[in-house]
Structure formats: structure tokens, C-alpha cells
Amino acid sequence: MSNEGRRWFEQRKEFVGRARPAEGQDTPDLLTRCPSCNEPVYNEALAENKQVCPLCGHHFRLGAMKRLELLCDPDTTPVHHDDALAPVDALGFVDSKPYGKRIEVARSKTGRNDAFVSITGRVGGIDCEIGCFDFRYMGGSMGSVVGELITRLFERAAEHERPAIVISASGGARMQEGVLSLMQMAKTCAALARLQDEAGMPYISVLTHPTTGGVAASFSMLGDLIIAEPEALIGFAGPRVIEQTIGQQLPEGFQTSEYLLEHGMIDLIVPRDQLRGTIVRVLRQMLKLDSLEVDDALVDRDAAAGGPVHAKPASSAGTEA
Numbered sequence: 001m002s003n004e005g006r007r008w009f010e011q012r013k014e015f016v017g018r019a020r021p022a023e024g025q026d027t028p029d030l031l032t033r034c035p036s037c038n039e040p041v042y043n044e045a046l047a048e049n050k051q052v053c054p055l056c057g058h059h060f061r062l063g064a065m066k067r068l069e070l071l072c073d074p075d076t077t078p079v080h081h082d083d084a085l086a087p088v089d090a091l092g093f094v095d096s097k098p099y100g101k102r103i104e105v106a107r108s109k110t111g112r113n114d115a116f117v118s119i120t121g122r123v124g125g126i127d128c129e130i131g132c133f134d135f136r137y138m139g140g141s142m143g144s145v146v147g148e149l150i151t152r153l154f155e156r157a158a159e160h161e162r163p164a165i166v167i168s169a170s171g172g173a174r175m176q177e178g179v180l181s182l183m184q185m186a187k188t189c190a191a192l193a194r195l196q197d198e199a200g201m202p203y204i205s206v207l208t209h210p211t212t213g214g215v216a217a218s219f220s221m222l223g224d225l226i227i228a229e230p231e232a233l234i235g236f237a238g239p240r241v242i243e244q245t246i247g248q249q250l251p252e253g254f255q256t257s258e259y260l261l262e263h264g265m266i267d268l269i270v271p272r273d274q275l276r277g278t279i280v281r282v283l284r285q286m287l288k289l290d291s292l293e294v295d296d297a298l299v300d301r302d303a304a305a306g307g308p309v310h311a312k313p314a315s316s317a318g319t320e321a
């Protein structure tokens, strides 16, 4: 289309439209271009809004520590577990780079030993075993260490009779550890089964963008309650692989939270600003504790005043005093 006869600012607008860079690439200190509504958003406004676009509600990626902070009751201090557990290159795996090199790079980028943070924290006055993936560390991939951390999280929850919450953001099993990564799918699920069957404690799985591969195909889809953030990509294999395998075209919106909710694969889609309130309400219902107002301020005040609540259902809670 020719620009002739158009006023200069109309021409300019069209040019800017074509030249828009990808997410996070323009003026990183001040503004971020929202990939959904295509508008520039002040980083400060994004941070205040829990990394959700204030204009269209697009959910940007949120760091693991920030997620845990937003979930736990304010003025409580979570206990971190197994931070020192570090991966080894057991197979001497080399793709475009040696695995050992990748570990080094990921470690210096994130300041942690692997892609998972594991804590005991208080949520709505209830002590919970909580874990969150760090997607910056090799795409949140699950190798031996991540699998071990998740297994220990479920085991700790079973031992202390606490609920478990895992927030997933993962590309799947870590290919650099081969079958050792795949084994983690079975291992984490076995620990989870013991938590659910023997300890009778609930497990809430929160799926964020993206949750795929071996993580989507194991413990993250086994929550007693499965909550997803809006428009998250959730699935096992990518759409191209599936199309080639089944020889059919996939439907619109395939592998989004909304599609999965419609088809009964997940229970709820909860926007980030309501996530904590929803988890508090559901947890207290599951544990047959008195309900709290889901207004965040009220939940926090009650938790601060009442101190810790043992997660065991009311009928047997009398043993702890």
C-alpha cells in the first residue's frame, strides 16, 4: 500500500506498527511493550500490578521469589529447604554446549543451584509446603535436583501433615539428564500419592505460562485442585508435533488455560490478583477450618492475630497444643 496522499503522522504510525519489537526488548529500564494489547506499559506500573498489564490483563512472567512472597501471609518468614542441592552432569551430555557449562551460566544468571524454590510458608494462617519453579533457570526444566526437591516437598508435607502447593512454570523434563529426568515424573508422583492417600493432605497445583512436557505430564496435573492463570500455555508436546503425529489440524486456542477448562482438564482459571484469596479460601474449606473473608487484608489480619493453625482437620486437631 502506498503512503502517497497521507499525512506524515499517519505514515509514521504505520511505520511504527511494523517495527514493533518483541516483548521486553524496548527500553527495558522504563517501558515494556505488552505482547497482547501492543501498548507500552511502565515497568513500575507492571511491578505494582503483580506483572499484569493494567490495560488488557495480560499476565507477564513473574519471578519465583515474588510469587512466593505474594502467596504467603505478610510478616511471616518462610523457611527455605534444600537450597544447596546442585545438579551434576552424570551423562557428560553435550548438545550445542556442554551441560556443565549450561549449569554454570544458569547459576550465575539466577543465583540459585537449580530451577526450583522450596519453602515452608504460612498461607491464610495455615503452614504449607510450597514450591515454585524458576523459569529463568534452563526454562524451568525438571532434572534430578528439581525432581528431588519436589519429592522432598511432598514427603515433608506428608510427615508434618501439611497441605502442599506447587506453582509450575516449566518446559518439561531436562533433556541433558536423559532418563534420569524422566524418572522424576514417576518419583514425584509416587511421593504425591503418599501425601494424598496416607497423610490425607490436599495438594493444590498452580499452572502458569508455560507448563509443558514432563511437568505437565506428571505431578502438576494431579492436584486435588488445579488452578491456572489466564491464557497460560499448558500441554505435553507442542502443537506442531501433535499435528504431525495425528495428521489433523488442531482447534483454535488448543493448549490454553481456557481450552483446558472447557474440556475438564483443570478446575479453575484465576487471575493473579485473586490467586492468594482463592487459595486461602479453598485450603480452609478443604481442611474444614472456619472460613475467612477472602479480602486479603482480612485474611492477613486474622492470620497475624491467630498465629499458626495446624493443618489437620478440626476433628483431630486437638492433639496439638
Ligand SMILES: [Zn+2]
Binding pocket: 034, 035, 036, 037, 038, 039, 053, 054, 055, 056, 057, 058
Ligand atoms: Zn496489555
